[in-house]
Amino acid sequence: MSFRCSITVNRLLAVVAIASATLFASSHSLVSAQGTAPAAEQGGTVVTDATEPVVVVTLGSVNKLMQDINYLTGVVGQPQYGGIFQMMAGTFTQGVDLNQPIGIIVPLVNGTPEPIALLPTADVRTVLKRLEAQTGPADELDDGTLVIAVGANTVYIRQVGTWAAIARNRDLLALAPTDPASLFEGMGNDYDIAIRLRMQLVPTETRNMLVAQLRQGFEQAISKQDQADAEGTKAMAESSIKQIEQLIQDTDELKIGWNIDQAGKQLMFEGSFTAVAGSELAAMYGGQQAIPSQFASVIRDDAAAYYHTAMSIGPQAVEQVSASLENATGAIRAALKQSDDLSDAQREDVEALVQRI
Template sequence: MRLSYARIQPARPGVSRVATFALAALVAIAGIASPLTSVTAQEKLIPGGGSAVAGQSTEPVVVVTLGSIDQLTRDLNYFSGAIGQPQLGGMFAMMAGTFTQGLDTSQPVGIVVPLIDGAPEPIALLPTSNVKTVLKRMEAQVGPADELDDGTMVIAIGANTVFIRQVGNWAVLARNRAVLDRAPADPSALISEMGTEYDIAVRLDVQQVPPPMRDALIGQIRQGFDQAMKQQQNGDEAAMEYAAQSIEQLEQVIDQTKELMIGIDIDSANRRVLLETEFTAVPGSKLARIYDGQKPIPSAYSSVIRDDAAGYVHFASSIGPEALEQAQTSVDGAMQMLGSALSQTDKLSESEQAEATDMIRRVVELMMDSAKEGKSDFGALLLTDANKLQFALGAFVSDGGEAASIVKDVAAKVQGRGDAPRFEFDVNNYKGVNMHLVEADVPADEDEVRKIFGEQVRVHIGTGPKAIYVALGDDSLPLMKQLIDSEATPVAPSGNTLMQVQVNLMPILQFAQSIENNDAIAAMIDALSRADDAGELRIVSEAIANGQISRFIIGDGMLQAIGAAARQAQQAKMNQGF
C-alpha cells in the first residue's frame, strides 16, 4: 500500500541509538560533503517515486565503519574496567540491549559515500534482516514510516527525509530514493574487514574525488592563506615564502594521495588500545617515490631495542632523492624564516645574531649532508633502576669531525659567561671515537636533580668519523660504549619497520618513587604490578608499497596506571573536602 508523505513527522528524542547514529551520521556527512561541490542532487519527492539523481557513480570516496554491538560491548567493558570506571561499560551494555532490538549485533554498521553525478551521496548500512520491525519500534519517536510501491520505506529525521530499503540482511538508508540503487549488493563484503579490525574507522579514496573538486579544496586553502597574509601588518617575507612552500607541499599531498585510512580499536582480546593510520600514494607519483625511497636498512644502533628499557627510540631507513629535494626546500625556507626572526629580536646584538645564525646553519648543513648519504640511523636508550638513571644515544652523521668542531666553537663562545658549563675535549679515545666532557654545577636548591645526578651534571660526547654519541652521567658511559661497539656490526632489519618508539612506565615510576615518595606514583606502581605489561606506550612506522603504516599503541598497564592515578586524585580531592 502506498501512503501519503504528509504523514512523515519530525523526529523526537529517544530513537534507537544505533539507528540514530547511522541516520545522524548520514545527515552529517551529507551536510559536510555537499559544500565541496556546486552540484546538488537533492531528492524531489514525486508521487510514485521520481528522482533527480542520474546514473553516473563512483566507488565509495569515503567508507566509515562502527564495530558490531557485540564487539563494542566487549571492548568498552574492558576499557572502562582498565581505567577504573567499570560502570561506563555496564551503562553501554544496558543501553545496547535496550535499543538494538531487531539489529544483528554481530555485524558492523557502515556508511559509504559514492559520488553520483559529481555529488557526494551518503548511504548508511544497518545490519538487520527486517527493517520494518526496527522502524515499527521507532514509531513513537519518528511516527509511522511510509511505504512506497517498490517497498522503499520513508521517514523523517528532523528536517531531512530518509529513504530505506531492505537489501538481503541489511537495511540501506539514503537521502535520495534513487541513490539506494547504488548501494553495495553485499555490504558485508565492503565493511566487514574494517568493522571487525577497528571499533571505528574511516577510509578515504582520494582519487575517486574528481580533480575539479580537489582543485576547489586547494583553492580554498590558498584563499585562506592569502587572506591571513593580508591581515598581517608588515608581514615577514621569509615567513610568507615558507608558508607558500608548505601550501605547495600540501597541494602535492592532496593531489597525489591514493588512499588514507584511520582506525581506532579498543582491543579487548590483546588488552590494548590501538590507533592505526595507513597512507598510500598514487603509484608512479613523486609522493610515491618519496615513500618508496624509505626502506629499512641494517642499523648500528638496534641494540637500544631492549625489553628491560624504560624507553627507547630507534629508526634506520634509506632516504631517496625526492625526499632529499623536498627536505632541502623546507630547510632553506625555515632557515630564511629563522634568520628573519633573529634579526627582529632586541635580546641579541648584531654580532650575536650572526653567530647564532651561523651555528644553526652549520648544524642544519651537517644534518642535510648526513641525509644526502642516503640513510638515517639513530638509537637512544633509557634505563632506570632504584636511584639510578642511564641514558645514551648514537647517530650516524656524515662528518663526526664537523660535529666536534661545532661543539668546540660553542664552548669557545660561552667560555667565561656566568654559570656556563665547562668543556673538556679529546679527554680520551675509545675504538676511534674521541671522547669529550661537558660539566655543569647543579644549584644547591635543586634537591631532586641532585638526587639524580649529584652536585654536577656530566654529559659525555663521543665523535667518530661517521657517528656522534651522547651519554648522560658517568653511569651511562657503559651504554655509550655498547653503542660504539655495535657500530662495527650493523644488524639487518627483520621486517619493514622504519621507526619505533617505546616507553615502559613501570621502571620510570619505580625510579621516580626512589627519588621521592609519592602516593599517586605508589598507586600507579601497584596497578602496574597486576597489569599485563609494564605500562607500554609504543609507536611504530612500517614501509608498504607506495606508502606507510603507523601504529600508536597504549598497553593494558598504561591504562591501569591512568585509572589508578585518576582514582588517587579523586581520593585526594575528597580528603581535602573533609
C-alpha cells in the first residue's frame, strides 16, 4: 500500500518513530554504559550474531543537498542560508564523493542495534585530515583501521572499497558492505532523506513493548480527562490502538522519503509499506487499487498544498474505516453535548455537518 500525506501517514510515522527511537535508545544506552571502558575493550567486542540491517537511512549526495537547499532557501527569500550551508559543506567534504549518497545501516548485533555509517570516499584519510582541528590526528591500528575521538566516544573507521565504514565498535566494521548500492535501492539520490524499516527484524518482545507503552500512554491521557470526555474518547482510542498494533505486528517493510523536486516545484513526502504475507493487514489491503475519480478539483497548480486519493478497498478495510469514523463522530457528539459555548442553533449546525460525514 502506498500513501502520500494522509492520516495513514501519521500512523505509519508513529510506527517508524517509536521503533526507530527504541532501537537507537537501546544503542545509546549501551554506548553510555561502555563509555568509560578502555578503547581496546570497546574495539574488541566479539560479534557472534548479526542480522541484516533493520533500519537504513540515506541522505542525498552532497551535491544534491546543496542544490536542493539553495533552491528552497531561495524560494522562501533567504538565499544566504543556502550559501552558508554550501560553504560549510565545502569545508568539511574534501575527499568525499559529492555525487554519491550518505547512508546509515542498523543491524542487530548480539541482539543490540548497532549503527554503521557509510561515507562515499575513496580516501577517508583526506576527509579525516580536514577534521583534525575537531578530533585530533587519527591513530592507525595493525589492520589499517583508523581511530578518532569524538567527544568522550571512540570511533573506528575503515576504508571498504570506495566507501568508508564508521562505527563505535571495531568488529562492526566487518559487517559493512563493499558496495551498499543494493541497500540504498529506491532511496539514495531519489530523496533528500529516506528511511526504510524492516519491521519483522525487530524482535517480537520489542514490538510487544511498543504496543504496551502506547496503550499505557493512551490510558494515562484518558485518565486525566473529565469522565464525560473520557467516555467519548475511550472507544476511539481503543480503535486507534488496535489499528496501530496491527501495523506494528503485520508490517514487513516500511519506507518514507522527503524530497525537494525543483523541476516540479514541489516538496514531496512519500512512503509505502508492505504487509506480511498471509496477515490480516495483507488481506485488508491486498486488493487495493487506484480508480478514476470525479472529485479531483483540489488538484490545482496554484495550490500551496493539496491531497487527493481515490482507490478501491476491501470489505475489511471498509469495516475498519467505518468503525473509526463512527468512533470519531461519537466523540464529537459527546463533546457537543458537554459544550456550553454553543447555542442550540450552532450545535444543530455542527451536528448536521457530523451527520454528513
